[in-house]
């Protein structure tokens with residue numbers, strides 16, 4: 001009897017319907033090749049985004065959340081979020097609703113992928129971005145609203161705040177950062193470093209300015225490492241004991257970190273950071289290794305086991321429907337999913353197929369235009385790229 005692995009999928013808006021079939025075909029082929037009839041992936045569609053709105057009148061139907069909660073494993077294409085309107089991001093809603101507190105983004109370079117930096121192969125990091133708190137919690141009031149007036153009055157009259165520069169014309173946003181939320185994220189990063197044999201965990205924060213929120217994140221990280229992992233100090237640095245060699249735990253202020261990843265990316269391996277910093281960092285790192293068209297991601301609750309794997313880019317409205325999108329972000333998110341379910345053999349096959357395709361110079365338009373001047377490269381569309389991956393599997 002074969003083992004069935006049920007996966008809920010959300011096709012996504014924009015380029016979603018073009019890249020999702022490529023991801024499913026590659027994952028199915030890899031699993032078939034690795035395990036024959038021993039393992040079967042069962043993809044089950046759930047609605048979200050524009051397709052859901054058209055069919056059900058709601059962009060995130062309760063049935064979708066319910067099904068992902070039941071199955072505990074999903075993969076999604078990008079979903080559109082209107083800017084500055086009343087609606088909240090569907091992605092944020094999904095993450096918060098299922099309490100997927102880790103956004104995990106591995107960033108590495110594939111040979112053959114053009115990059116704007118000289119030594120992209122020095123980038124090999126896994127970013128753990130906190131996914132449920134920070135300014136993303138969505139606690140905000142618009143300028144001129146009765147709510148914002150009330151909050152400003154409370155801050156000024158009762159809390160002694162005298163530094164709101166323009167109180168009459170301010171909008172206000174609140175940034176909650178808790179020890180509980182920070183510690184569960186940092187715990188996941190340290191556990192990952194231990195299990196994957198990585199040698200450095202860096203806490204990235206802006207604690208010099210936001211002392212209690214971002215500074216708290218930093219202090220709670222060191223506290224956790226000491227209390228739960230027996231971390232110790234040696235020559236002014238902190239180490240976490242680990243079987244294959246102790247792990248260095250250090251920290252870096254976010255703006256300096258954004259410089260350092262360009263100047264000496266080899267110094268970093270596992271990165272634990274707050275929600276907003278993590279957003280900036282993962283896009284900046286993705287650009288160093290070929291852009292967001294190829295960067296994968298996962299949203300995970302390590303306690304319940306629930307996980308949604310996703311393309312990290314948006315719906316790419318400028319290229320949707322033209323068979324030119326790069327399907328790799330979603331395919332590599334699928335590779336993470338396979339590994340998360342312990343299907344390492346199939347995941348390794350996907351990685352090898354991606355490596356071979358790119359080394360053969362087969363590129364979609366986003367990478368092809370960066371590779372200008374290189375002789376061996378060949379421009380292909382989304383479907384043909386998917387076929388090239390299948391051929392190499």
Ligand code: NAD
Pocket residue numbers: 015077078079080081082091292293310311312313314315316317318319324325326327329366
């Ligand atoms: P975007 O990622 O959609 O596009 C930015 C640029 O990257 C565009 O030039 C686009 O053509 C290119 N690009 C993106 N994906 C690509 C791919 N697979 N292959 C080749 N090129 C690709 O970002 P945006 O324009 O800021 O956002 C558009 C919409 O997507 C917004 O509604 C936004 O809210 C939404 N969005 C969704 C997610 C998500 O679902 N996880 C993430 C980011 C943005």
